[in-house]
Amino acid sequence: MKTILLLTLLALAGLPTAFGQAKKPTTAIISNRVQTANGLLEGATTASGIREFKGVPFAAPPVGELRWREPQPVKSWTGVRQAKKFAPQAMQLPIYSDMNFRSDGVSEDCLYLNVWTPAKSAAAKLPVLVYFYGGGFIAGDGSEPRYDGESMARRGIVAVTVNYRLGIFGFMAHPELSKESPHKASGNYGFLDQNAALRWVQQNIAAFGGDPNKVTIAGESAGSMSVSAQMASPLSKALFARAIGESGSMLNTSFGPLPLAEAEKNGAAFAASIGAASLAALRALPAQQLLEAASKPGVPRFAPAIDGYFFTQLPTATFAAGQQARVPLLVGWNSQEMSAPFLLGKEPATPENFRSAVQKFYGERAEEVLKLYPATTAQEAEQAATDLAGDRFIAYSTWKWADMHGQTGGQPVYRYLYARPRPAMNPTAGNEPAAKGASHSAEIEYALGNLATNKVYAWTPDDYKVSETMQSYFANFIKNGNPNGNGLPTWPAAKAGGNAQVLRIDVTTKAEPEQNRARYLLLDQIFGK
Structure with missing residues (x-):
């Protein structure tokens, strides 16, 4: 009986027996x-x-x-x-x-x-x-x-x-x-x-x-x-x-x-x-x-x-x-991929300092850039510097990927903008001020359903709601090549060559027209020269 049991276990494990290879x-x-x-x-x-x-x-x-x-x-x-x-x-x-x-x-x-x-x-x-x-x-x-x-x-x-x-x-x-x-x-x-x-x-x-x-x-x-x-x-x-x-x-x-x-x-x-x-x-x-x-x-x-x-x-x-x-491609970026100091250095965010930084980076194209990143007040200068810094860092190149694949890939492209800022830190983790937008890498735990693994932030019911939404889209896409599913706001595929719909992911998630195509087209022109 013991011999029969041993042979059975070996065969189940895929290991050889005296009667040949299982x-x-x-x-x-x-x-x-x-x-x-x-x-x-x-x-x-x-x-x-x-x-x-x-x-x-x-x-x-x-x-x-x-x-x-x-x-x-x-x-x-x-x-x-x-x-x-x-x-x-x-x-x-x-x-x-x-x-x-x-x-x-x-x-x-x-x-x-x-x-x-x-x-x-x-x-x-x-x-x-x-x-x-x-x-x-x-x-x-x-x-x-x-x-x-x-x-x-x-x-x-x-x-x-x-x-x-x-x-x-x-x-x-x-x-x-x-x-x-x-x-x-x-x-x-x-x-x-x-x-x-x-x-x-x-x-x-x-x-x-x-x-x-x-x-x-x-x-x-x-x-x-x-x-x-x-x-x-x-x-x-x-x-x-x-x-x-x-x-x-x-x-x-x-x-x-x-x-x-x-x-x-x-x-x-x-x-x-x-x-x-x-x-x-x-x-x-x-x-x-x-x-x-x-x-x-x-x-x-x-x-x-x-x-x-x-x-x-x-x-x-x-x-x-x-x-x-x-x-099929699901692709996007976050609303605050980088902060203003990435562009301005140690200088305060003022219209003058922002203009000076743009002139330094873009020379004769500076006026065109300033039109698309306007800054007439300190508050506008901080936002414009944040936007341009994020675009230079990673948003533009991600847009380029989505846009080109939409034009030549022959498959649907689903674009998102992740806009949910992380909540405040837990008191034991630190007191770093909360970002105004969704900073670089902030979406990972939400998308993969792993908020609970990160003990740094004081996650709220709204955070878990956003995570449930985003992970559901990702899971649907992994299963079907299409992120849409029951109980989720409709996420239309982006149309090639402009007028693309982008899913804005936040506590209230919804599709909206692409907002900043002109910025990326200009950066594309500048990069190509």
């Missing part, structure tokens, strides 16, 4: 175990019944000779691999105060993802959300509570968060790296990590009850820029069916991508500055030493590159030609 389970997810292409995983179950698998490897550790190489396949394992805790975060310094990690330290060995699934069967074929974190390509991690996938999983979605290499480890190009590459490319390793994760999802997500034909990629800030990058790359555009971008894109942005020769020059200059005469010497340096050296003042940020492999041309050119992933 078939991999095709329908039942037994307990917390899932058979992937590389081996058997064991996760855990939350109190709400969601199965979670943390620290799942999707590529080989990019260390030693694999530092600055395209991600390599995972080595298969025997037995059961535990997937009950988050893996290390990518190499980074503690830069942003709003980041809260649950990861197992910091390491170059960082290419892991996390899965939350409500499926009781591998035949469930549920829609899938793959989320890329923000952090300026120098910080962030898939373990952050604001990205936690349990809330989306409770809505019938298999949620995945993905780690990718950052900073010098994720984006340094170098002539020697290009020379050794079979594609004669270097840089963009962080984007290639995301691509590897998407390929892992295609191969494995069905075992978690997900449908590889219903994958939505999403992200905020650098994560949103990543979504636009994956849409533009010939390597990735067939690996997903829908896309969500929150505040950021790679189209007409100051953050690259650079021509490969320029990116290689930056990498070579950095190597020379730290006395590394060869690629071997660079790879021999401790990761922490490299990280600290790359973070010193005056060192150029390591930006993405047009490497001829991940990017074959500027993303703007790809979208202009209609060669991007032709998928």
Whole structure:
């Protein structure tokens, strides 16, 4: 009897028996175990019944000779691999105060993802959300509570968060790296990590009850820029069916991508500055030493590159030609992406100081800019400076992405403006004054249903109402490619070429005509020259 029981358990786990190789389970997810292409995983179950698998490897550790190489396949394992805790975060310094990690330290060995699934069967074929974190390509991690996938999983979605290499480890190009590459490319390793994760999802997500034909990629800030990058790359555009971008894109942005020769020059200059005469010497340096050296003042940020492999041309050119992933897009930004000091520095917000700043940035085009950002009083000057700062920072490039995809993508584009300011802080968290508008990244916890994970703010019933509305739109889009659904204000798809309807998300959510197209058209003209 014991022998029969043992053989039964081995077969259910997909392990070999004395009678030959057991078939991999095709329908039942037994307990917390899932058979992937590389081996058997064991996760855990939350109190709400969601199965979670943390620290799942999707590529080989990019260390030693694999530092600055395209991600390599995972080595298969025997037995059961535990997937009950988050893996290390990518190499980074503690830069942003709003980041809260649950990861197992910091390491170059960082290419892991996390899965939350409500499926009781591998035949469930549920829609899938793959989320890329923000952090300026120098910080962030898939373990952050604001990205936690349990809330989306409770809505019938298999949620995945993905780690990718950052900073010098994720984006340094170098002539020697290009020379050794079979594609004669270097840089963009962080984007290639995301691509590897998407390929892992295609191969494995069905075992978690997900449908590889219903994958939505999403992200905020650098994560949103990543979504636009994956849409533009010939390597990735067939690996997903829908896309969500929150505040950021790679189209007409100051953050690259650079021509490969320029990116290689930056990498070579950095190597020379730290006395590394060869690629071997660079790879021999401790990761922490490299990280600290790359973070010193005056060192150029390591930006993405047009490497001829991940990017074959500027993303703007790809979208202009209609060669991007032709998928439905939900995209938007926040009402206060940046504050007035970003434009004015330490100068007070007065009409005179605002005019002076605009003249400094825009020269002979300054009068045109001032007409669209009028400021005749101190109050107007503060608002105009806030608006222009936010547009320069991220709103314009996000608008460019939405506008171009609407013109050439052949799929609906749903645009939003997120306008709900965060509430006051809890007394124990600080007394920072509340923003007048929705600041950069403020929408994440609302969109993903994770307000309760953030103990900094004193969330109100109105905040939970806004979160319920926004998460419902996101969940509908992930499931159907259309955010509309019962009980929600109608969100019309934006029409290409102007007169677009934009969903203003707040306590009272409603669609309204696009307000600031003239501003973005002018910035587009200026950027193109």
